[in-house]
Amino acid sequence: MNYKISVLFRAVPVLMGAVSAALGGYVLAHASGPSARVAGLVLIFLAAICACLFATAAAIIRQLIDRYTALDRLLYPVFAVAVGCIPTGYGLALLSGSPRPPPDFVAGHVLFGVGMVCVCVSCVATVSTRFLLIGENSALAEGAPPRSPAPFDPLTARALTALPVLAALATWVWAFVLLAGGGGGAAAGRFTAAHVMIGLALVCTCLIGLVASILRQIQNTYTPRERLLWPGSAAALGTVGIVWALIVISVHTRPAQLAAAYVLIGLGLICWSILSKVLLLALVWRRKAPLANRVPLIPVGTALLCLFLSAFLFESADPAVLVAARVLVGLGCICFSLFSIVSILESGTS
Template identity: 45%
Template structure:
């Protein structure tokens, strides 16, 4: 990877983060539509995920180009976790406020904070990414002493697993204890967020175990299937909600779930790539980055249709804007999987 490309792939997450922050702030402050109080903060805090993805990108690229330092080893995960903490705190603050739509907005923003925790953990797990090509070329399948210890590997996977579990419990509580339509909306979105967090378990586990050298051939399909399944579950629930709630204004949440499913499938590109190049040559590895490009375009095209639909059905105001932010997330994931392809497939 040359210097120009390395700068570009690091610039993409930053540009997408800037877009989310700017667009979210614009939506929040422009006009007097009460729905802007939901759409604005959600889009804004999607930028936190982009920043955590930037930390992952910078961590891997610096190892590829040979500029990774001991300071960078700690600073990038710290940045990611800082954005995660700030997002969760802001979500709690929104929940305790009495603004319009605060119940849905607060829960969703907290959920975005949980995703950011998982992505920051992926950045932490990538701190020894340069060992993956070396371990992949080792025909003995032995544990690399320079990689993570079993305790470190379990801790990294455990952090993401605990975060995903928290998201699932949060989702269940919203459905079981909720009494308002807003609880259905928040619970449904939290379902999609839990699917993303679960998908990130597969990513962190793949990275950590390949760095350690304990990634087995059986895991190739295991982790890939998990991510694809999570995306499919979110997509199916979206269809169900669109049909079951078709006579209600809250059925728009189905489109939000479509976007969350597309993010899961974007994550699958990274998990699939790591699986395909482990102890084997995969000539089509450089084609895998097209997956997040397709999902990003799908988000943007769907957002465009919903923007038009807003003219005669105002309920699409929020998903139209949120899907635009989801497109930014998917495009950011394109840069990450391209970096992975450049670094991990090099023997």
Template identity: 80%
Template sequence: MDYRISVLFRAIPVLMAGVSAALGGYVLAHSSGPSARVAGLVLLSLAAICLCLFATAATIIRQLIGRYTTTDRWLYPVFGFAVSGATMGYGLSLLAQNPRPPPDFVAGHVVFGVSMICVCVSCVATSSTRFLLITENSALPEGSPPRSPAPFSAPAAGALSALPVLAALTTWVWAFILLAGGGGGAPAGRFTSGHVMVGLALVCTCLIGLVASILRQIQNTYAPRERVLWPVAAAVLGAVGVILGLVVVAAHSRSSQLSAGFVLIGLGLVCWSILSKVLLLALVWRRTAPLANRVPLIPVGTALLCLFLMAFLFESDDSAVIVGARVLTGLGGICFSLFSIVSILESGTSGDQDESDTAS
């Protein structure tokens, strides 16, 4: 990989984090009302996902350009988990306020759900600390034994596999409690928080497949059935988010429900952006995939769809609907950050970097 391109791919998630955080800060500083506070806090939290994606991008790229050090091996995963912890703590602090302003009920739940995604993305970064082994293992014949000694110890591999499952399960349970009316707060707040938490849980569930794909390809335990299982699961989860969002939009009786529906659609598009990474890993594993270099177009398309939806919603004069438009801006930034990660994966697994090194 060319060094200048590597800098660009690392800069994209940071720039998207800056856009999301800047918009969130601007909304909090210059807009008034409960809807503005919800949108501003959620946008600030979405920037945390982009920062965790930066940790993943830097982890892989530093290996591809031959500058990966022991410090890097610890620095980027720790950075990702630190961002996750800070986001989680802030979400819980919003929920723990007494008295708690109504906007903070919705914002606190969403920020906590975002922190669960950050945990999953940080597991992706940690799993990628042995990324170069994917190319080596892919060159081995089908049925070759697992790597020995194992790249990750049994406890480490178990923890990396279990953390995304635990994060997804926590988010699902929390979402169902909210939708069942057990989360407290106004009915509209429970509806909005519950449905957005469902979308966040879908994203966490998608990331289980991504962590499993990277981890098992690194350990050379990736089974043929997983080539189909994880991409299909991500595609279905994204479709569930989009379809559920469309149902909420079609059946809404309050503007806050309309906003929640569009955010659900955006989170479904994020799932499809994650699908591109899972699909790419499946396509290039021990086979030639001529169309693999087209896979990065998927997150580009989802990012554009988020931005088109955002522009559509900004035409509304309802402050609750504007919340959805603002949040879709941050989700579009996440999709574009995922374009950077997919492009890095494509470069790292296609062997293009070896060809460029030879040519130079």
């Protein structure tokens, strides 16, 4: 990989995180109303996901340009974990506050879900510290035995697989508790928080497949069944989120439902952006895939869809969707950050 291009790919998630955080700060400083507080806080902390994606990008690129050190192997995973603790802690602090205003109720739940996504991305950054082994293993014949000694010991491998599973499970359970009427707060707040957390749980579930794909290719235990399983799961999860959102839009009875549904569409598009990474790994594993270099177009398309949808919502006369219009800008930034990651993967596996 060209060094200047490597700098550009590392800069993309940093710049996208800065755009999201800057817009969030602007909304908090200059907009009024409870929806502005929710949108501002969410936009600021969506930048944490971009920061974790930067750690992943940097860990892979430093290997590709032959500048990887023992410090890098430790630094980037630790950085991603530390960043992920910030939205989780802040979200729980908002939920434990007394009194707890309705905007803080919604924002607290969403920030907790964002923190769970960061946990999953930090696992991606950790498994990516042995990324170069994917190319070596892919060159081996089908049916070659697992690498010995294993790049990750059995306990570490199980932990890296279990952490995103636990993060997704915690988000799913909390979301359905809210849908069932638990968790306190007003009904409208529970509905909004639950549906956004469902979208974040879908993203966490997609990231399970990404962690598993990278880990098993590094360990040389990737199977033909997984070549279909993980891309198919990511595509299905993104579709579930978008279809669910469209159903909510078609039967909504309260304005707050519209905002939650449009954000859920954006999170479904993030699932499809993650699909591009899982699909690329599946396509190039021990086979030639002439169209693999087209896969990075998927997150570009999802980023544009998020931004177009945001623009249309800004033009809407319904103030209820303004919070969704703002948050979709941050979700578009994450999609474009994923374009950087999948481009790096394409370069590293080609």
